Amino acid sequence: MLELKNVNVHYGVIHALKDISLTVNDGEIVTLIGANGAGKTSTLGTISGLVKPSGGTVSLDGKELNKIIAPDRVSLGVSHVPEGRRVFSRMSVLENLELGAYLRRDKAEIRKDMNNVYELFPILGKRNKQMAGTLSGGEQQMLAMGRALMSKPKILLLDEPSMGLAPLLIMEIFKIIKNINEIGTTILLIEQNANMALSIADRAYVIETGRIVLSGTSKELLASEDVTKAYLGG
Template identity: 60%
Template sequence: MTLLELSGVSVHYGRIRAVHDLSLTVNEGEIVTLIGANGAGKSTTMRAISGIRPLSAGSITFAGEDITKLRADLRVVRGISQAPEGRGIFPGMTVLENLDMGAYARKDRKSLGPDLDRVFELFPRLAERKNQVGGTMSGGEQQMLAIGRALMAKPKLLLLDEPSMGLAPQFIQQIFRIITEINEQGTTVLLVEQNAQQALSRAHRAYVLETGEITRSGTGRDLLADDSIKEAYLGVG
């Protein structure tokens, strides 16, 4: 079943066209990845889905509902949660306080316990540091916190924007392993990532974005084996 559909989406910053006539789908239970160079429009696409950037044209449908004009906070209530590029944690708050903020839109606040337990199972390091202030943590720990905070919203669709950016290699492997685990537990994932090797090897399907337009799509495995993709994004060829 189609969970998310973007149809003919265009986004502008003033006169600058960041995304043009973009159409894509994310089916329930998938990991779908968007790859592309810096400035290709990946993060703009994510902001459009989460409601932070208005569309110049096109429509967004989520779980069968047109959410094109729906406010960002109401999209969280519907089941879309994002761990943004740059992590965006609250640096002056503890790990627990950050995670609690992730659940701010939930009506069932009395039943947060199992979701907090799930985050701590996925990220044992957060459990060890639950009273530590977020701003004093390493980049990898902050990324774990950003993903954990997004999961506290109990999303149907988890948007991950450059989760491996600036991380040490051992953290990159760990983050991608956990993304797969989150998906296997039943959460659909849309992933924007410059680490094409890791992203494509984990994704069910993928789209290639160039200067705001989708130029290629296919299974993660097929794009990983494509010579032009290898040359452009994997440094092979």
């Protein structure tokens, strides 16, 4: 479904991604784990079109995305929930969700998907007229995810969905991520909480200083001494 092949990214003289290759198959949850500054966010930005690679290819369902601008990638099925949520704080919950469907014209399906988002995130339905900036951090994360789902993505890119949240909310967010996947959305997840990420993912990649250094099933990485020492507090 999604394939990155030998992707490189430079920020001036800084070589942020170095020959990154990874795949996400249809229906999977794949997680990319690594320390701050390892290149995780740059990887997602390259997929969604926010970051321009200096080499390599990004493709979705066999279609190369390198020359396709970010808005057009949304219409092809790529949806990105950025780190820090980035909700439109002076707009209502409903307006944020409607913006997620901005490129769509299938009004009946949009209404259906809006109802599906409210089923996944009941609090958003209760607060649909409330300004997004007045929501709690957890509620804003739910809104950012709901807004992304309104574009009807083939693949959902999640950047640090648990950041700044209380432990109980983290558990809830990850349960919802699993539910989103089970109802048909493929997910590529970046997450500092490696234990939680590996607990729901099918496969995982480990990135260090811009390079993929390890990959395998989540069970394999959970059993790895190196991963345990570096990321799981072992």
